[in-house]
Amino acid sequence: MDSFDLIVVGAGPGGLAAAVRAARLGMKTALVESRELGGTCLNRGCVPTKALLRSAEILRGARELGLSVPGPEELDFGALRAKKDEAVERLRAGTEALVKSWKISLFRAEARVLGSGRVSAGELLLTGKRILVSPGGRPALPPIPGIKLPGVYTSDGLLESGSPLFQSLVILGGGVVGAEMASLYAALGCRVTLLELTDRLVPSMDRELSQSLAQLLKKQGVQIILSAKVSEIRKSDGGLACVYAAGEREGLAEGSAVLVAAGRRPALDRLFDPGLEIKTEKGYIAVNGDFETSVPGVFAVGDAVGGMQLAHKAEAEGVFSVERMAGLAPEADLSLIPSCVYTEPELASVGLTPDEAKLRGIPVKTGKSLMTSNARNVIEGGQRGFVRLVFHGETEVLLGAQLLCPKASELIGGLTAAAAAKMTRTQLLKGVRPHPSFSEGIFEALAAVDGRSVHTSPGLGR
Template sequence: MADRWNLVVIGAGPGGYEAAVEGAKKGMKVALVENRELGGTCLNRGCIPTKTILHTAELYHELQAGPSIGLRTEQAAVDMDLVQKRKEEVLKQLRAGIAALMKTNKITVYDGTGTIVDRCHVSVRPESGGPVLLETDHILIATGSVPACPPIPGADLPGVVTSDGLLDKKDMFGHLIIIGGGVIGMEFASIYSSLGHPVTIIEALDRILPGMDKEIAQNLKMILKKRDTDIHTGARVEEILRDEDGKGLICRFVEKDKVCEARADGILIATGRRAYTGGLISEESSQEIRDMAMERGRIVTDGNQETSVPGIYAIGDVTGGVQLAHAATAQGRSAVAHMAGEEVSIRLDIVPSCVYTSPEIGCVGITADEAKEKGISVITRKYLMSANGKSLLSQQERGFIKVVADSETQCILGAQMMCARATDMISQFAAAIVNGLTLEDMAKVIFPHPTFSEGILEAVRL
């Protein structure tokens, strides 16, 4: 006899566990299935551990400039064993918080791999013991993603890692090569360069952070170069080899039709992530489930996050698109609202993007170039944060705030920020876009002084 539920969520990352809580708050009997740790990739192998290590790296980098602000530091050093210990403490505390949240909301957590049998049944296979069959009204797939590794010869050599491996490393590579100039690559470049380790970046496209504003990429490139980072763009990796003494690695790549080589102690492959569906569908699944619409390994959904099988929904990285924890959370809450027959109120098209480099990067909406491609007439306001008092006194790197608004209505359409606390402040522009605010509307607000946020006021008032 199967246990009966209103909602079974497969995957306990930010999208999955938040959706489970949302369902419980709406009176649903909810089960949550997870074959690893609560919190998913974001908490255990992504956002949180990366930013925990970044915090240490940035403090260490600031200490190097101590004498210029009257701070004497002698023999400052980073102990990676202690950094890893601190990271694990943070993860343990946050996992405990999620477990408590599940208990408070009376959500039953099943440890094991969830397989969809049909639109009303999920089979859970624990590591030991027999499978458990769950009967449900709705199924929500939130199985996330895993690092994507292109077929590069030599990618399986010792010393070649993905973000998962680099996060667990107890020591640091002396010199790190990063294949991929996207968000993951740039954050690890920031960690290594802030700790005084040389970095080489190899990116196939014509610039780093190719999906963001060109000026952000240019600024970050200049900053990283000052920190002993060598950046190659428009470069295609051919192979990875062990060097002559057997201790280091050689990355061979083609740049401007010329074969080049970079040598390092370790190589990070940071070429993106792919949807994870391991064990989700098997031979025991019905034909309807095996025929579920998928595209390039990702699950296809409609505007309500519902798959081609009625009653089965999918959210987050497993659906492709924007691979961000907060996007998955919003999608999960929207999906549960649709299951409950409620109107979906969250604007899923306005998703802030953040990069935790130094300085931080925050973007939302469209850029001026994207507006031009769409035939939208816009005006752009830009404020240089070098004129901001808080930026100056805290010795921040070069940065700016750029705002894109409709030239006729002056409604804000997008914003790009590269400055201290950009990831905290970008939400103000997201709120402005969602609520149709104009430059004038934002200029009515009094911002405190001295703060980084008053740069927003200066940008909209220009």
């Protein structure tokens, strides 16, 4: 068996990005994956979820126009799943073509890291100068009695299965996955109850974003119960019932099915040889600034190393690590990873919030624009939302941004680049935004820092 410059274990976003970047830099690269290329993101996460959310957006828009939209009993959910599968298969085929075009040696087998420079791929032994693992994660299952009853799903199982569209659904967990699934199933006509253990939704994001999201989901018909600890899942006449306590109150949330969206944990089972002592911290692989583990020559990126469990974070880490291996100075700023929630409307955040800056002792100026007067937002339904920009109080360098509006996931990319480039408010004001557009909300927030508005009247542009 030939020896490689780099052996990549795991063909999810982090592993694929690392393998392609290594190949582009002239490294002889091997990629080992036992399942479909693309990992959870492409096959059981980001892409299928967003494909279904796109269908839900169309249905919700049709209802707003007064068109008759079937409920879950009449809706052809199979057609929606087929559209989702079509998107997944198309992107999966493109991924396989990319791997082939860069002459990356692909081994479809279960991998195990045996030590520095040695990986078993099924019956084969691969050797290489360096190893990079990006095993991804799998849904966490809290120790709740009844959690393995028929009709209890994880997000992976729900997206992979051919399950029918439920009349009612109980979601355990109000993080990103739980919020997106609540938005999706509510739009499809399903009665949704969401139980969240903490005192707010998506607790990893800014509090104002969380509170606004809760109000929007409630408006869409989602019943939200916060500070709810589930003690049991049991069968009921309607399907399943979740027994919970919220403060002093006990309750029963019933649904045709239950979705467990309680986070994810690294998929480290059987990844390393039992005799290989890889240092871990709180269940995650410990790495240094180059993403090298405690075993020399073995690197790790993505969900396995902790932090935000995001596909683009894993991709950035994979590229960063390979570039450091090649002796290059990586261009990506890994301290600025945008986070998005693809509800309707979307949430997006990057960098510091005002509260985080305050905790660090950093003086800030903020500018906030409400999207209720944004012409494009009014045209597309007029839901509440805002754009908030956070600047250093003295230098006026952009430190962060928080958005709640349609296309927030698109707008946050430019703001991330601006923060990484340390652009000032004055520099950001130089650009002219088109009208009508959601990006005018950014310009309005820039102007709001000094208390003025660029709108001559509500809904009119600059």
